[in-house]
Amino acid sequence: MVKDGAALFKNHTANAQDFLLTIYQHFRLSYPKFYKMDNLSKLGWLTSEVLLSGKFEAGAYPPEKTGVILANTNSSLDDDIKYFESVKDIASPSLFVYTLPNIVIGEICIRNNFKGEYALFIQDEFDAGFMEQQVNYLMDNDILDACVCGWLDFLDQEYKAALFLVEKNKGDTSLLFSEGNMNGIFNSHGEK
Amino acid sequence: MSEPDVFVVADNIFSPLGKTTAENFTRLKQGLYAVKEHNDPDISTASFFASLFDKHEVFLERNTGNYTKFELLLIASITNAIEQSDIDPVDKKTVLIISSTKGNISLLETETYNAELKKKISLSHSANLISAHFGFVNRPVIISNACISGVLAIITGLRLLRSGQYENAVIAGADVISKFIFSGFQSFQALSQQICKPFDKWRDGLNLGEGAATVILSTDKKHKGNMTVKGGAVSNDANHISGPSRTGKELTYAINKSMDDSGVSAADIDFISAHGTATIFNDEMEANAITMAGLQNVPVNSLKGYYGHTLGAAGLVESVISIQSLKQGLVFPTAGFQELDKNMNISVCASVLPIKAKNFIKTASGFGGCNAAIVVGE
Numbered sequence: 412m413v414k415d416g417a418a419l420f421k422n423h424t425a426n427a428q429d430f431l432l433t434i435y436q437h438f439r440l441s442y443p444k445f446y447k448m449d450n451l452s453k454l455g456w457l458t459s460e461v462l463l464s465g466k467f468e469a470g471a472y473p474p475e476k477t478g479v480i481l482a483n484t485n486s487s488l489d490d491d492i493k494y495f496e497s498v499k500d501i502a503s504p505s506l507f508v509y510t511l512p513n514i515v516i517g518e519i520c521i522r523n524n525f526k527g528e529y530a531l532f533i534q535d536e537f538d539a540g541f542m543e544q545q546v547n548y549l550m551d552n553d554i555l556d557a558c559v560c561g562w563l564d565f566l567d568q569e570y571k572a573a574l575f576l577v578e579k580n581k582g583d584t585s586l587l588f589s590e591g592n593m594n595g596i597f598n599s600h601g602e603k
Numbered sequence: 604m605s606e607p608d609v610f611v612v613a614d615n616i617f618s619p620l621g622k623t624t625a626e627n628f629t630r631l632k633q634g635l636y637a638v639k640e641h642n643d644p645d646i647s648t649a650s651f652f653a654s655l656f657d658k659h660e661v662f663l664e665r666n667t668g669n670y671t672k673f674e675l676l677l678i679a680s681i682t683n684a685i686e687q688s689d690i691d692p693v694d695k696k697t698v699l700i701i702s703s704t705k706g707n708i709s710l711l712e713t714e715t716y717n718a719e720l721k722k723k724i725s726l727s728h729s730a731n732l733i734s735a736h737f738g739f740v741n742r743p744v745i746i747s748n749a750c751i752s753g754v755l756a757i758i759t760g761l762r763l764l765r766s767g768q769y770e771n772a773v774i775a776g777a778d779v780i781s782k783f784i785f786s787g788f789q790s791f792q793a794l795s796q797q798i799c800k801p802f803d804k805w806r807d808g809l810n811l812g813e814g815a816a817t818v819i820l821s822t823d824k825k826h827k828g829n830m831t832v833k834g835g836a837v838s839n840d841a842n843h844i845s846g847p848s849r850t851g852k853e854l855t856y857a858i859n860k861s862m863d864d865s866g867v868s869a870a871d872i873d874f875i876s877a878h879g880t881a882t883i884f885n886d887e888m889e890a891n892a893i894t895m896a897g898l899q900n901v902p903v904n905s906l907k908g909y910y911g912h913t914l915g916a917a918g919l920v921e922s923v924i925s926i927q928s929l930k931q932g933l934v935f936p937t938a939g940f941q942e943l944d945k946n947m948n949i950s951v952c953a954s955v956l957p958i959k960a961k962n963f964i965k966t967a968s969g970f971g972g973c974n975a976a977i978v979v980g981e
Contacts, residue, residue: 475856486747495711498786507787508845513748517971520841526853528837533726533745548762
């Protein structure tokens, strides 16, 4: 796990599920709902926690002007398969609720009280240009003041999360929000 | 530079009620419902109420592309909408937007999970096939955002056109009902055992429905005089992943923002096409939101009793019918509705309403705490 270019945590031996749990433990996070989440939501929630910690002041912007725009390729298939396995016995409502790829956005919004715009796009691969266009529309038209955006995908043992915090107010370590900068960060870490 | 107007150029509904917008509108005028009782052991061991295509329905005369039912629905709907317009898919100024909640998920029920199925099941695979079928040159935009997908797809198209990225957007949504989706809603105890009753005091859940719908939008000024999508907005409850907001405040916010974005006020809204799923919590939340937005005296309908909840197509199906309602001066009653829940203070449309209308609001809400609203008008 890398934040602002600095490696924060490594674990090359764990399987995907254990890796998520070790991150949760490493950062001493405490959020009982975490254990109920599917893998995609765990991945997104953990990444957003690390992204926002120490960076983002809760209440700095009105809730209605904070949002989340994400993309992935495998939708919620990781949980879809688990849910459909349950159907053979007794269909599980707690697995069914995660059979939508936008639920992870709901989880991030609940945690941070983000109440503004949100969207989940499905793409073959991360399309930074499209993301830049979408988020810039929301920022330039004064619809959002801050937005968490990026890529979030989890299926079987393959996963990747790359989230970006975009704000109106410039911070010390801020980079220009651009397709090039997002691609640079996205492509320099993890598998494609 | 001021933003260009976004015109509605053509549309289609492809549902068990009819294969064109005109057919669907006529059937609704005749008081026909697509929701009826079905016995289909592939979906459920007990009989159930839903809006489904006939099992032997032929969606495309020659299915040379070996498309799935989901893909065929989209192809049929898009074909009909494009035929009514002069939009050229090959034009680089045209973008395809696809909306669906579960796409090809039914393949999980009949095929073995392997790398090939993983690909076939993905929405991008379907979108790429459909895009190639018509010859679209731009990468398709795919939205999968629970039950607001269709409305969000229109909002996304509106914004892509306003920002000048494209000149035309072909926006299509579809979902197919199978055991996967049915069993899930059943596990939530969200399904009604009869035709659903939106906003009624005795409402007891929703009906599922399948279908597709398409809306084609354009900023080309030659379409001046057509209806326009005036604005839209999205909000999140930040409350619960599978239950709506306790207050409805966040949907109110989306409604108000969509009116601001459109440059209209509550007084300019002539009717509301609500989400109205007929679940206890959704309808109450929505009624609260409509009242808080100052729209409690504006006629509201839900079309879920006719079509069921068509998931990723719902926002498009209901917008297309509402656009016809504007054109023909006729708002449909809420099928299944008889007596207003006493906790609600809204004006549910209970019989055919002749109306001289200029603008309507279409709302949607869904799992993940999402809400969306658009304003369409003259």
